[in-house]
Amino acid sequence: MPGLLENHIAAVTGAASGIGRAIAAGYAREGAQVVLLDIDEQAAEQAAEEIRRSGGRASSYRLDVVRREDCVKVATLVREQVGQVSILVNNAGINRRNGFAGDASAVIKDWEDIISINLNGVFNVTHAFLEPLRAGKGRIVNIASIQSFVHVRTPNSPAYTTSKHGVLGFTRALAAELGKYGVRVNAIGPGLIETPLNAAVRVNDPELVKIFIDHTPLGRAGKPEDIVGPAIFLASDLSSYVTGSIVMADGGYRAI
Template identity: 75%
Template sequence: MPLLDNHIAVVTGAGSGIGRAIAAGYAKEGARVVLLDVNGEAAAAAAKEIRAAGGRAESFALDVTKRGDCVAMAKQVAAEVGPVTILVNNAGIARRNGMLGADDAVINDWEDIISINLTGVFNVTHAFLAPLRANRGRIVNIGSIQSFVHLRTPSSPAYTASKHGVLGFTKALAAELGKDGVRVNAIGPGFIETPLNERVRASNPDLVKVFMDHTPLGRPGKPEDIVGPAIFLASDLSAYVSGSIVMVDGGYRTI
């Protein structure tokens, strides 16, 4: 039997990269997947691919920074799809600017990154909390190696703060929702090749080298490398796992 049969899974940031790969992986394991992305066309294309492969998928445009829209989306999904049992908070952005640049850039980075990477996780989780509690659901948040460390490369304090926040939110929510049978965990990706960092990879090979020099497996990750851990945390294979983070970083933190 597929590991996620009879589940309805919502994945944010599902139009590309890690979110798209997780949505496809969940569909292969039997879940009916709802793909949410600020780019509605990208989410629709990803959902179409899933359906073409025999899976079940719907897509909707959603900006996770807009709390009212998140609430409305939860109601729409409940009415048109059904009760959500799995939520993956994946939507996020990354900028590698420090604290000492122009004031406007520093402030914009902080406001944009925190609003998407951290407040967005809260907004979507809060909106879908009722069905998740009613159905002993599973929440998977996408953290980062920067949930623990500040990288050896120039890196935004806003991004680091946001991913520390995601891990803290994961632990706090796991403690609060455990009595309802809701499990809350996170995944900590390392350097994953996605459209989000494609431009940086092309223009800054020295940055890639720094990552690879500290990655024992010696290669960048692929979005597909996140799928197995995401399935594990959403399935009954992890029935006694909550408040944890599964690192998928090629061993980055060991060096």
């Protein structure tokens, strides 16, 4: 029985670990040929090799989403070596937890780094892959956050909240503009997901985790695999009339 993403080529940023790695593996199980993009070249290739050992099709490329010229080069390489990308997942991102009123140098560096990766990076990669996505009536899935709507009441960087508000706004703007080409653009809003990105925080600050869990009706943190189903739905024909939307995968966090 063919998978939901048969005959698609899917590029996933931040695919070496966490949510990106899980989505890449899930897409491969549904028949897509997957291109794993990450600044950690070795880890991305290890993830691609796992997919290939499981019978899927995968390749990997080093990509720093901050460097616009590199995004263009990688998009060209993928087109020449793999084929026309029809699904793009913008997942690469970072977070830090310095408050705005803290050390000025840390606050400024947080702002510059987080905005450049979480927001400018989404622009850079999407713009680089725009031609094949438009030609093939592609699908774009952006990883937003509960912080696309709220600033979570824990130690948190305002830059992260700002960047994720921006990702949702970018999603809606592109959906409005690219719909005439048949390109669908949607987002996923994860809550607290247990990934390497927040591993140290979860170990060192259990009270922070408790704040999240106490506010989450399902009573648990999410796993990267919890994001795979929504990502498959938004990339497949199951969501053929869905664009400009965000699917929340937050255990009900925003319900209360």
